[in-house]
Amino acid sequence: MSPNSETMSIFSPRLAARFDTLVQKYPVKRSALIPMLLYAQDEVGYLSDAVIAEVADRIGISELDVRNVATYYSMLRFKPAGKYNIQVCTNISCMLRGAYDVYERFQDELGIGHKGVTADGAFSLEEVECIGACCWAPAIQVNYDFHDGLTPEAVPEILNRYRSAAKSAGEESHA
Amino acid sequence: MPKLVSHPDEVKIVSRRFGMGAANIDRYIELGGYASAKKCLEQGPEWVINEMKISNLRGRGGAGFPAGMKWSFVPKQSAKPKYVLVNGDESEPGTCKDHLIFLHDPHAVIEGTIIAGLAIGAKLGFIYLRGEYRYLIEIMEKAVADAYLKGYLGKNIFGTDAEFQIITQTGAGAYEVGEESALMESLEGKRGVPRIKPPFPAVVGLYGGPTVINNAETIATVPHVIEMGGEAYATVGSPRNGGTRLFGVSGHVERPGVYELPMGYSLKKIVYEVAGGVRGGRKLKAVVPGGSSTPVLLPEEIENLGMDFDQVGKAGSMLGSGGVVVIDDQTCMVEFALRTISFYQHESCGWCIPCREGTDWLKKSLTRFHAGFGEAKDIDNIQYLAENMLGRTFCPLGDAAAMPTIAFVKKFRKEFEDHLNGKPCPYAKHTEMVVI
Secondary structure (H helix, E strand, O other): OOOOOOOOOOOOHHHHHHHHHHHHHOOOHHHHHHHHHHHHHHHHOOOOHHHHHHHHHHHOOOHHHHHHHHOOOOOOOOOOOOOEEEEEEOOHHHHHOOHHHHHHHHHHHHOOOOOOEOOOOOEEEEEEOOOOOHHHOOOEEEOOEEEOOOOHHHHHHHHHHHHHHHHHHHHHHHO | OOOOOOOOOOOOOOOOOOOOOOOOHHHHHHOOOOHHHHHHHHHOHHHHHHHHHHHOOEOOOOOOOEHHHHHHOOOOOOOOOOEEEEEEOOOOOOOOHHHHHHHHOHHHHHHHHHHHHHHHOOOEEEEEEOOOOHHHHHHHHHHHHHHHHOOOOEOOHHHOOOOEEEEEEEOOOOHHHHOHHHHHHHHOOOOOOOOOOOOOOOOOOHHHOOEEEEEHHHHHHHHHHHHHOHHHHHHHOEOOEOOEEEEEEEEOEOOOEEEEEEOOOEHHHHHHHHOOOEHHHOOEEEEEOOOOOOOOEOHHHHOOOEOOHHHHHHOOOOOOOOEEEEEEOOOOHHHHHHHHHHHHHHHOOOOOHHHHHHHHHHHHHHHHHHOOOOOHHHHHHHHHHHHOOOOOOOOOHHHHHHHHHHHHHHHOHHHHHOOOOOOOOOOOOOOOOOOO
16 A cells, blocks of 8 residues: 555545645654554544554564554553543542543443443543643543543533533534 | 642642643733743743742653753853653543643743753753643644744744744654654654663754753642742742642542642642542542552551652652542552553553553463452562662663552551462453553
């Protein structure tokens, strides 16, 4: 497979073009590997076999080599998460300010546990390590968005906000 | 959006432009930005390194190594290209200072990187941010693009014949990558496993070339050191500890937040005055002074403690990353120890056996202990295990897990004993903690 052949790429033309630039950017091509995996995951949802194969091809290394690297990084995943992946930090600073209560409330509201995905695929839940928001604890990330200073009571409102965002996005795409 | 806080005792140097819209390049220039880079281009590398040495600016990532000295270790002549690396992998629990720097003052990071590059003779710098900081990476990328448009980055920076390029890089979730050689591995597209040292990065670093790697706060401080002059910067702090530090105060305090205070500032005052004291009028049980890897301190130990590398070191702990975690009297220290060690167990890269196995056994022992199934001999075993991890790994992650564990057992032995004989946890609410 030719790495620059748009017809063969599993990525959107925009992402494929971005990757074409990315591999040229560094003194060593392989430096593009980790950003490429993360950006590919952002678009596809997870590192599918097809993603691994194309990234390996674009960098010029084996698929095994890509997997060997990808399994090291905690943000990279090999199966789909929900449309909105809720990551609740329970590390010390967040724990001291009630992170486990927040985490439990998310579990109750969504009916899923650690690394679970809701039946409609809208949400997934993860207990994560420190996300660098210690002074605004307890904090979570929904995909890449930070929410801080949380209480269990704030949980339903956050979920509703993402539910309506998903709904309006859905309406737009059908319009 | 993270809340900004303020206190009259603060000396705002690094945080001077926070909340002032300095992510906009024109605003940054209006506030005095990029003048230091220009000055360094005029004065030359030797002058820059000398000012840095005089400033007593010590590495803000945790080790506290003098930045000027680190820069001076890079050989002048090198067959391979030299590089500057900015470590923005901020992942030490309790630490969120770089978060604010990237958000409010991205150009200070760029300017500091340019100056470091000039000082060591590098033409390329990398700014590496942890993957979770996507919105901050976007802010940094925009700032870098704006600096190129102004001609502050590129082939002929500031109209001189000097060249300097910057590439921003995202991580993808790994505490270990905050270790300098692991970060280089990650930047080379590999697993973030630490390298054997020596050779040190100053001689053999990224792509095998001489490399200076500094914490993002250190780099963001550099333009201010140049602006103030090394000597003026040094006098702000305490002996051998120049300037100020961004202290992130979190946990059970009334006013958590990132405060910029002079080096040597009283830890007791940080807890009781700057951050408003223990939340809800409760009593202080303990303080973790510099991120979760630094040994915990008791209230009597912070009585006359100044927050600089040497004083906190003498008190048996470390200044670390400046993440002050305050713990009140209704906290179970066994649970706190378990949550701390669970993190290191999760983040150990598995390369060195004492760390990989040690963190795992410590987590297992502490889990059992906290659930009330511990035996008296386990208390000594936990300490023995941790002591045998010390100094037996390539990178400091093994120590980072062992040191706080030893302190928890030594200083809170009674709380461990209170969990014996099947007793449920007498302190905390979460008797069955879910750990990752």
